Amino acid sequence: MISETQGKYIAAVVGAGPAGLYAARQLALAGIQVAILNRDIKPGGVAEYGIYPNKYKIKEGLRNQFRQILAMPEIKYYGNVSVGQSGDITLDELRALGFQAILASVGAQGTKWLNLPGEELEGVYHAKDIVYHYNKLPPFSKQEYLVCCRVALIGAGNVMMDIAHWLIRDMKVNEVIAIARRGPAEVKFARKEMEYVIGNFDLEAFDAEMSRCAPVMQGVGQDVQAAKDYILSALPRALEPISKTRFRFEFLTSPVRFLGDDMGRVIGIEVENNTLVSEEGETRVHGLGKKRILDVDAVIYCIGDKVDMDFGLPVHKNEYVKNPEPRFPVDGLSYEVYDPAVGKAVEGFFLAGWSRKASSGLVGVARKDGENVADAMLQYLRTLPKVPVESPIINRLEDSLKKSGKEIVSKDDVARLVTVEQAEADRLGLEDYKMETNEEMLAAIGR
Ligand SMILES: Cc1cc2nc3c(=O)[nH]c(=O)nc-3n(C[C@H](O)[C@H](O)[C@H](O)COP(=O)(O)OP(=O)(O)OC[C@H]3O[C@@H](n4cnc5c(N)ncnc54)[C@H](O)[C@@H]3O)c2cc1C
Ligand SMILES: NC(=O)c1ccc[n+]([C@@H]2O[C@H](COP(=O)([O-])OP(=O)(O)OC[C@H]3O[C@@H](n4cnc5c(N)ncnc54)[C@H](OP(=O)(O)O)[C@@H]3O)[C@@H](O)[C@H]2O)c1
Numbered sequence: 001m002i003s004e005t006q007g008k009y010i011a012a013v014v015g016a017g018p019a020g021l022y023a024a025r026q027l028a029l030a031g032i033q034v035a036i037l038n039r040d041i042k043p044g045g046v047a048e049y050g051i052y053p054n055k056y057k058i059k060e061g062l063r064n065q066f067r068q069i070l071a072m073p074e075i076k077y078y079g080n081v082s083v084g085q086s087g088d089i090t091l092d093e094l095r096a097l098g099f100q101a102i103l104a105s106v107g108a109q110g111t112k113w114l115n116l117p118g119e120e121l122e123g124v125y126h127a128k129d130i131v132y133h134y135n136k137l138p139p140f141s142k143q144e145y146l147v148c149c150r151v152a153l154i155g156a157g158n159v160m161m162d163i164a165h166w167l168i169r170d171m172k173v174n175e176v177i178a179i180a181r182r183g184p185a186e187v188k189f190a191r192k193e194m195e196y197v198i199g200n201f202d203l204e205a206f207d208a209e210m211s212r213c214a215p216v217m218q219g220v221g222q223d224v225q226a227a228k229d230y231i232l233s234a235l236p237r238a239l240e241p242i243s244k245t246r247f248r249f250e251f252l253t254s255p256v257r258f259l260g261d262d263m264g265r266v267i268g269i270e271v272e273n274n275t276l277v278s279e280e281g282e283t284r285v286h287g288l289g290k291k292r293i294l295d296v297d298a299v300i301y302c303i304g305d306k307v308d309m310d311f312g313l314p315v316h317k318n319e320y321v322k323n324p325e326p327r328f329p330v331d332g333l334s335y336e337v338y339d340p341a342v343g344k345a346v347e348g349f350f351l352a353g354w355s356r357k358a359s360s361g362l363v364g365v366a367r368k369d370g371e372n373v374a375d376a377m378l379q380y381l382r383t384l385p386k387v388p389v390e391s392p393i394i395n396r397l398e399d400s401l402k403k404s405g406k407e408i409v410s411k412d413d414v415a416r417l418v419t420v421e422q423a424e425a426d427r428l429g430l431e432d433y434k435m436e437t438n439e440e441m442l443a444a445i446g447r
Contacts, residue, residue, distance in 0.1 A: 008386055019355070020370065032381065102348060108308075123266035123297060136436050154299065156189060184209075191234045202247065255271055256272050307355055322335070323345040326376070
């Protein structure tokens with residue numbers, strides 16, 4: 001009989017983005033055996049497939065840390081495995097294999113639409129797909145996104161700025177119009193991200209837009225000059241323009257519907273002017289009913305994402321449901337999955353990162369969330385008996401994945417792939433080289 005001290009705890013981490021990887025590290029440091037299952041062949045999530053491709057230093061720094069995490073002996077990696085209702089293995093199956101705690105750190109893979117008429121037209125896209133496309137995540141890497149002349153971006157956050165960056169410096173389209181429902185004082189992007197595109201900014205149009213918005217802003221006590229100064233604060237470090245793209249904002253404006261041609265392609269967007277009102281201590285947006293048409297040939301929603309609704313966890317609005325009275329709170333936050341239908345926590349299931357709070361924060365925030373959830377999971381695991389050191393759970397998982405017929409990618413395979421891609425980057429004289437299909441990647445690791 002194996003004693004309590006000879007046993008071990010075993011957890012599954014679903015999703016190898018920053019939240020899942022940093023959680024796995026904390027768990028491994030506490031001696032927990034961890035199996036990471038990841039949809040993509042490579043680890044890193046949006047850090048690999050979202051952060052702007054030319055941010056080589058940040059990306060390489062993160063990749064190095066992720067490699068070190070995967071190399072930990074307590075951690076097993078199963079890449080190219082999709083978990084969920086229609087995946088290679090379901091959450092219930094994972095649980096039935098014997099994993100004592102399961103972390104869902106799968107990011108926010110659902111697409112948030114506004115359900116406006118015409119959204120189905122060709123040329124109306126979502127930022128997530130485009131970001132995956134230019135970061136070369138299969139299958140988005142090989143999909144075509146038709147952007148050429150006038151592109152409307154809905155939203156005023158950092159994702160909008162990344163997409164503007166791509167349209168202006170890579171695609172070199174004629175015009176980019178960022179449509180923000182709020183005014184210039186409530187943009188969500190960082191000055192640093194504006195530096196890439198402010199060289200293409202139409203300063204005259206911006207002045208006119210500021211004058212148009214000023215009375216509304218003053219009406220809710222916003223500082224017009226401070227807002228203007230913030231947006232223009234990127235000017236001294238503006239990158240030299242490399243395209244003739246005209247970049248401008250339409251503030252206090254919301255999309256109402258999209259117009260299409262006979263071929264089903266978007267040709268315009270009807271927008272409504274907004275005003276701002278102070279209500280219950282908040283600044284809220286109210287439509288004024290005054291509508292106008294903007295001629296565009298592509299629209300890209302940059303309004304954040306929602307979680308994957310079909311993953312197999314209870315959902316409310318755009319998020320997985322968290323236990324409102326967590327048994328193991330960390331920093332006052334709940335990391336536990338809750339089933340409102342039965343009014344109870346879903347025993348052993350945890351959330352972190354963008355799966356806990358969709359589209360919220362930088363990698364550092366996801367990392368902290370991963371570390372916190374590991375803390376919550378450790379508290380939970382310590383309430384359970386250990387499993388024997390020689391427990392067959394990992395063998396059962398591997399058998400089950402084999403039966404799914406999928407090519408499973410191990411951490412050694414990932415290391416091999418990195419070497420092959422690095423050699424190709426060196427051969428081509430590039431900072432970075434990425435294979436664009438799963439088939440290429442699998443072939444590179446000898447499948
Ligand atoms: C366009 C964009 C640019 C960004 N740029 C920056 C930046 O420059 N600097 C910065 O600090 N932050 C940046 N961020 C934010 C940062 O990327 C996120 O904070 C972070 O990636 C969230 O981590 P996560 O682990 O919660 O989710 P994700 O990074 O989304 O990782 C989720 C992981 O789960 C896996 N997965 C998904 N579904 C399944 C499934 N069904 N089964 C198994 N695995 C699954 C995916 O393959 C992925 O590996 C950016 C975000 C975006 C969208
Ligand atoms: N370079 C970087 O560091 C980088 C790059 C990309 C992303 N990120 C991070 O990733 C996270 C997500 O970024 P994000 O840009 O998706 O989110 P975000 O910063 O929250 O911005 C979302 C934008 O969409 C608007 N929006 C949301 N719902 C809307 C709706 N229903 N109708 C109209 N507009 C709507 C928001 O307007 P309201 O303000 O009115 O809600 C806001 O302008 C952020 O933390 C961001 O900093 C960082």
